[in-house]
């Protein structure tokens with residue numbers, strides 16, 4: 036039932052978006068062509084009856100006439116079938132375009148007026164596995180199977196409506212008996228096998244996606260794994276997952292074998308049914324010989340129609356699993372009312388007012404800090420310091436609006452004026468110029484500006500080896516320090532930026548380059564916030580935000596001028612040195 040509701044929702048999107056009129060036109064075309072196909076088949080059964088009867092009666096003129104009619108029917112039906120297949124193909128393409136566009140756009144871009152990043156939110160909560168597989172593969176499989184199954188449903192319904200009266204007029208028992216036989220078979224197979232086929236299909240799809248993800252991770256982290264010589268460990272993890280997938284596939288084979296046995300016995304039994312039901316009437320001379328052929332055709336078509344679900348149980352299980360996966364993704368991407376959490380306001384620079392922050396996953400929730408208030412006015416720069424794992428990066432995530440669980444208010448300038456620099460910069464798949472202009476890779480900027488920015492961050496040597504239009508895998512071609520300098524060059528190329536949030540973004544640079552980058556930043560921006568452990572960073576910030584482990588859980592957060600922070604740090608260091616000397620003397 037869930038699958039049916041999901042299918043209706045997914046189909047509704049195709050008819051409601053801008054491609055709706057086209058979808059309606061192709062659907063109507065498919066329906067009309069199917070109608071023509073079934074009507075022709077109905078006419079063909081009558082011609083076949085005359086042909087067989089004429090043959091048995093050795094009536095040459097009727098036989099010849101019937102043969103001409105058969106030829107005419109074949110000439111008429113072939114282009115109808117070709118046209119129907121074309122219309123169905125176009126309907127499928129139209130539907131796939133609508134669904135892929137809808138899911139991919141809502142996955143990659145935030146809803147209007149919201150700062151939520153759906154691709155990030157889904158990764159954080161982990162509620163939807165493998166959204167990429169759902170968008171790229173499940174949509175294609177679902178649309179192809181749904182279009183083909185819907186056509187079969189319409190064709191079989193029309194066939195039953197056409198042939199049931201024919202068969203009923205020949206033998207009411209054959210007609211009603213055939214329908215009862217088919218319905219029983221369908222119920223037994225759906226109840227006995229359908230549920231299990233669906234269950235194992237769902238499990239195997241998830242396991243296949245996880246298996247593929249493991250190999251993608253190896254490709255993405257090839258260098259680190261090679262340094263660790265971690266191939267064996269990766270192989271062992273891969274093998275464990277592959278074994279689980281094989282176990283599921285083995286169970287699927289067992290269920291499919293049982294289902295196939297039932298299906299085949301059912302089909303073999305039908306061969307004897309028509310002669311059994313119509314044969315006695317022919318032997319008594321009540322019906323013509325051709326009636327047996329007509330009754331057999333009508334019976335088989337009705338049976339095929341009524342057992343459609345049974346015949347296509349495996350592909351139906353596949354569709355229903357994919358429908359549930361797509362409907363779940365669609366639901367998860369639905370713009371929701373903003374959950375109560377940290378509220379946000381637009382302001383000139385950055386201000387935290389009574390902010391408490393929690394980690395995002397509800398299964399392992401951790402309160403990082405409580406009731407924190409501080410401000411970074413224009414002209415001020417802040418260095419966030421504290422021991423590893425205390426919550427410095429998380430504070431930046433909250434400031435950027437990525438983490439919202441907690442309470443209080445964060446004020447920050449308009450998002451187009453803020454630049455976020457993570458420790459590992461993101462390298463876009465594109466040319467060197469697009470790399471520097473990211474995330475506005477399509478911006479028109481003179482090459483001279485881009486070259487100047489590269490020169491300013493001491494990356495001019497890149498221009499000796501590459502053109503700005505060269506498209507390469509920059510993430511594997513550039514060192515981490517070079518990538519971090521590219522990130523600074525991006526700021527230099529964006530005049531709209533007024534404020535930067537930086538998370539250990541010079542950690543891979545040598546001290547000279549770090550000094551150069553901060554000097555450039557100070558010339559370009561009046562205010563910024565950095566996270567970092569290196570003492571040299573203190574020279575480039577006016578204030579320090581100090582996160583310290585408290586005895587009762589959440590970190591204690593205090594703000595100081597840089598001079599004050601350095602004095603406090605110095606006295607703590609002196610105190611601990613004296614304590615160590617005192618203790619060593621006592622012992």
Ligand SMILES: Nc1ncnc2c1ncn2[C@@H]1O[C@H](COP(=O)(O)OP(=O)(O)OP(=O)(O)O)[C@@H](O)[C@H]1O
Pocket residue numbers: 159394395396403421422423424425426427428429430
């Ligand atoms: N995606 C996440 N989901 C849940 N908890 C997380 C997540 N990311 C980090 N944490 C937890 O939040 C806490 C703070 O992490 P954070 O990255 O902010 O530390 P940090 O002070 O920046 O550390 P470091 O100096 O080592 O980079 C850690 O206990 C970490 O385990």
